[in-house]
Amino acid sequence: MARIVVTGGAGFLGSHLADHLLARGDEVIAIDNLITGSVANIEHLFGVEGFTFVRHDVSEYLWVPGPVDAVLHFASPASPKDYLEMPIQTLKVGSLGTHNGLGLAKAKQATFMLASTSEVYGDPEVHPQPESYWGHVNPVGPRGVYDEAKRFAEAMTMAYHRYHGIDVRIVRIFNTYGPRMRAEDGRVVSNFIVQALKGEPITIYGDGSQTRSFCYVDDEIRGFLALLDSGESGPVNIGNDGEFTVRELADLVLEVTGSTSEVVHEPLPVDDPRQRRPDLTMARQRLGWQPEIGLREGIERTVAYFRQLLDV
Secondary structure, three states: OOEEEEEOOOOHHHHHHHHHHHHOOOEEEEEEOOOOOOHHHOHHHOOOOOEEEEEOOOOOOOOOOOOOOEEEEOOOOOOHHHHHHOHHHHHHHHHHHHHHHHHHHHHHOOEEEEEEEHHHHEOOOOOOEOOOOOOEOOOOOOOHHHHHHHHHHHHHHHHHHHHHOOOEEEEEEOOEEOOOOOOOOOOHHHHHHHHHHHOOOEEEEOOOOOEEOOEEHHHHHHHHHHHHOOOOOOOEEEOOOOOEEHHHHHHHHHHHHOOOOOEEEEOOOOOOOOOOOEOOHHHHHHHOOOOOOOHHHHHHHHHHHHHHHHOO
């Protein structure tokens, strides 16, 4: 049994991570300021032995009494809508929040795990993207607040690893979806499902030919734990290497929901990546992990969640 701090523990990924850690017998201290996280994601854990929730902004000084075995830093706005609305907070949690999390790990002699992102690859010129690719990021564009926050966080994590000898893990997360996504978070999967269920037009930015790779949340969490339990520092890509156009995703959502929503097109956002797919060679070979849930099955599960959430 390990005692594990999860920053962003009331968020989409953080709350699922807390579930899985508790299920395997670990103790979890979830820390979240609830800017994008929600108590609704973790209220089922209140009263569960081994679970503690602390409302706190990890961009401020971070301390946890008692022993800590691992600090998993998942706090950050993560959807374009959120980080474009909260650019300063995004930069602060990626820089100061990472620094504070690393400081806690150093003080407790704990493992530190950074939730990084496929966004460090920017609009990639190498496809699929291996961990060795340095990326193609516009540091002064509107998306740069998230991309550069995570790139800095990776650099800070490796500096602590090299200079202080901290045991670290860096996971690069590719588009993840599933239950507990917010209906209004602005990500393409939740956007399409909510619009379809409400009978609203499906909004595609650009012509829909841009590609993404979508990983169901249960697969993603298994990947996180495989990395955490390994001896790998990373970075390691964790995602699904099935590649779909945004138009294909829209058509699948319409089919699964049975919606008659029309598809409309709007201009492509600035610096929107044209393609995105992880090279999973490292995850398969070194972690023995690979995704198992296909896009249709994952969308069906996610649609069921949103039907209940929206009561439609």
